[in-house]
Amino acid sequence: MKNIISFICISLLCTTLSFAQEKGKLRTGVELGALFPRSFSGYENFSGFGISGALEVKYNVQNNMNAGLKTDAVFMIIHKDNHAELLNFYFTYDYYFHYGNSRFSPFIGGGLGYYFGQFYQNDYYNAGINRINNPTCFVRGGFEAGKFRLSLAYHLIREKKEGYKRINYDYLSLSAGFYIGGGKWNRKYAGTL
Numbered sequence: 001m002k003n004i005i006s007f008i009c010i011s012l013l014c015t016t017l018s019f020a021q022e023k024g025k026l027r028t029g030v031e032l033g034a035l036f037p038r039s040f041s042g043y044e045n046f047s048g049f050g051i052s053g054a055l056e057v058k059y060n061v062q063n064n065m066n067a068g069l070k071t072d073a074v075f076m077i078i079h080k081d082n083h084a085e086l087l088n089f090y091f092t093y094d095y096y097f098h099y100g101n102s103r104f105s106p107f108i109g110g111g112l113g114y115y116f117g118q119f120y121q122n123d124y125y126n127a128g129i130n131r132i133n134n135p136t137c138f139v140r141g142g143f144e145a146g147k148f149r150l151s152l153a154y155h156l157i158r159e160k161k162e163g164y165k166r167i168n169y170d171y172l173s174l175s176a177g178f179y180i181g182g183g184k185w186n187r188k189y190a191g192t193l
Contacts, residue, residue: 023063029056029149031177037078038170050076052173056092064096070111076171084169086117086157088136096144103146110139115157119169134158147178 035050052075058068074086094109112135119130134157142151157169 023060025060025181027058027060027066027179027181029058029177029179030054031056031072031149031151031175033072033173033175035074035076036172036174037076038168038172048076048078050074050171052175054175054177058092058094064098066094068092070113074171078169081122082120084117084119086115086169088115088155089113090136090138094140104143105145106141106143107151108139108141110137112137117157117169144179147180149175149177149179151175 031052031054033052033054035048035052037048037050052072054070054072056068056070058066060066068091070088070090070092072088074088075083076086077083090111090113092109092111094107096105096107098105115134115136117132117134119132121128121130136155136157138153138155140151140153142149144150151174153173153175155171155173157171
């Protein structure tokens with residue numbers, strides 16, 4: 001938990017270093033999220049919960065699309081005997097459905113990357129820490145209103161076998177945050193609904 005709090009504090013400090021949704025500008029975003037791990041077999045459909053903190057730096061390729069780098073720290077309780085800590089790194093892309101000078105901009109996007117995870121298990125049959133590193137990806141959608149951002153994402157984390165159980169670490173996240181920089185929407189190049 002200390003690592004997640006430290007990560008969030010450092011992320012907030014780093015956002016002050018960003019310049020700038022105009023083409024050719026940079027923007028930096030910070031998000032906090034609630035996680036809902038997917039239910040898995042072997043237990044009684046306990047879906048768990050978790051939290052995340054993310055920092056994302058993006059370059060505006062066009063006025064209605066950007067590409068960037070995202071890192072997030074995740075802590076989730078999958079079951080009373082299982083929890084996980086993940087550090088994810090992604091290449092991301094978002095497309096905005098924006099019109100004119102409106103401050104409201106829906107978007108869709110996703111990311112491809114890699115995660116470094118520690119999975120803690122403490123039940124009668126198995127106990128210990130499993131360290132797993134694997135490719136990962138996510139799809140997301142949401143909206144921005146002014147500098148505020150709200151998104152819903154589904155993260156795909158590979159299944160892994162633990163004894164007689166197959167555990168799926170996929171999770172759904174609901175994140176809220178803000179961004180700094182990026183310039184202003186330009187009516188001429190904005191995407192349309």
